[in-house]
Amino acid sequence: MSTPKQTQPATDRTVKEPTLGLADLPLRPELQGAEPYGAPQLDVAIRLNVNENPYPAPAAMSAELGEAAAAEAAHLNRYPDREARALRADLANYLNRTNPGIVPLNADNIWVANGSNEVMTHLLQAFGGPGRSLLLFPPTYSMYPEYARNTHTGVVTAPRAADFSIDLEAARQAIAAEQPAVVMIASPNNPTGTATDPEVLAALVEAAPGMVIVDEAYAEFARQGTPSALELLADHPRLVVTRTMSKAFGFAGGRLGYLAASPAVVDACRIVRLPYHLSALSQLAARVALRHTDALLEKVDALRSERDRLTDWLRGRGYEVAESDANFVYFGTFDDRHAVFSGLLERGVLIRETGPDRWLRVSAGTAEEMAGFRQAMDSVARDLGLPQAVAADQTNAQEASR
Ligand SMILES: *Cc1c(COP(=O)(O)O)cnc(C)c1O
Numbered sequence: 001m002s003t004p005k006q007t008q009p010a011t012d013r014t015v016k017e018p019t020l021g022l023a024d025l026p027l028r029p030e031l032q033g034a035e036p037y038g039a040p041q042l043d044v045a046i047r048l049n050v051n052e053n054p055y056p057a058p059a060a061m062s063a064e065l066g067e068a069a070a071a072e073a074a075h076l077n078r079y080p081d082r083e084a085r086a087l088r089a090d091l092a093n094y095l096n097r098t099n100p101g102i103v104p105l106n107a108d109n110i111w112v113a114n115g116s117n118e119v120m121t122h123l124l125q126a127f128g129g130p131g132r133s134l135l136l137f138p139p140t141y142s143m144y145p146e147y148a149r150n151t152h153t154g155v156v157t158a159p160r161a162a163d164f165s166i167d168l169e170a171a172r173q174a175i176a177a178e179q180p181a182v183v184m185i186a187s188p189n190n191p192t193g194t195a196t197d198p199e200v201l202a203a204l205v206e207a208a209p210g211m212v213i214v215d216e217a218y219a220e221f222a223r224q225g226t227p228s229a230l231e232l233l234a235d236h237p238r239l240v241v242t243r244t245m246s247k248a249f250g251f252a253g254g255r256l257g258y259l260a261a262s263p264a265v266v267d268a269c270r271i272v273r274l275p276y277h278l279s280a281l282s283q284l285a286a287r288v289a290l291r292h293t294d295a296l297l298e299k300v301d302a303l304r305s306e307r308d309r310l311t312d313w314l315r316g317r318g319y320e321v322a323e324s325d326a327n328f329v330y331f332g333t334f335d336d337r338h339a340v341f342s343g344l345l346e347r348g349v350l351i352r353e354t355g356p357d358r359w360l361r362v363s364a365g366t367a368e369e370m371a372g373f374r375q376a377m378d379s380v381a382r383d384l385g386l387p388q389a390v391a392a393d394q395t396n397a398q399e400a401s402r
Pocket of ligand 1: 051117186190256
């Protein structure tokens with residue numbers, strides 16, 4: 001019998017081996033030099049940078065979730081329902097209930113995954129690929145080109161108008177010239193907040209040779225009377241509407257996104273998904289959250305009001321603000337937006353530098369967070385000598401003399 005080999009302590013080994021950097025690995029050429037996606041996750045007092053819902057889950061929901069998770073724990077030796085049928089039926093009910101104008105959806109129309117980012121990746125895995133292209137309308141969600149890269153899909157773009165709306169003529173030309181396999185439109189758009197008219201969406205579906213994906217991550221925040229692309233689904237089998245529980249539901253940590261489309265689109269996603277991609281705990285947590293829909297969505301109205309207040313306040317100060325149907329506001333314009341971003345950060349307010357380089361994005365938060373943002377913004381404007389500081393001083397003087 002041989003004596004067991006002595007293994008060296010791990011600490012010794014790491015000291016002796018040369019450090020291997022990413023550049024030393026045989027990374028795919030298209031990934032070389034790439035950075036992982038992500039806004040900074042900084043621990044500051046007022047975080048308005050990733051469009052999260054600032055309100056914690058209702059206590060009744062947390063309690064129910066705790067009990068349900070404890071019961072489920074005994075069954076975690078088994079794989080979850082691969083098809084997530086019960087959750088998909090719940091999501092269909094939610095969409096039917098909140099969009100009374102649509103042709104009713106059922107579980108066969110719904111697909112689910114870990115966030116709508118995974119849903120959209122499934123769509124590009126299924127409908128993109130080598131030799132195919134994805135048409136985007138920048139400035140838009142910065143993850144879209146990454147799904148394309150990861151699925152070997154080419155990217156082509158069509159411009160937006162000065163107010164960030166989609167320029168239908170330019171879009172039609174791009175579609176005719178590029179014949180994109182997939183067209184992806186965020187509506188309301190991130191980072192601009194712009195909702196796209198259903199007539200424009202319908203025209204794009206008519207013109208596009210392939211799939212059209214409308215990313216409605218922010219649909220619940222749209223102003224009254226802004227229709228959802230869900231209304232177009234019954235007439236357009238190549239249209240897909242993606243949604244998420246990350247924003248309006250305040251369930252970003254739960255990682256649950258979904259789509260509504262014809263059952264054939266769902267079948268396409270089922271081919272490319274990883275086996276058992278959505279854990280039993282995710283499915284369970286989302287079902288519990290959906291049982292508390294009304295309580296969760298209660299805060300949507302408050303956030304909409306804060307968004308509108310913020311828009312008015314920024315315009316009152318003389319900033320340019322894009323029309324927003326989302327839970328954030330895109331504003332500018334700055335010669336040096338980074339100075340504004342940094343000034344706010346020094347004052348404990350984190351917002352987002354994204355999209356065209358003269359603009360900044362700020363999420364709608366609680367009333368207290370918004371008051372903190374406004375105060376910090378005036379202070380930064382004064383520090384940087386922005387013209388808006390004059391407007392701020394005038395308003396403050398008027399208020400003081402009242
Ligand atoms: C936040 C956001 C999403 C949501 O992503 P999840 O993966 O569902 O958290 C999707 N699309 C856009 C445009 C977003 O801004």
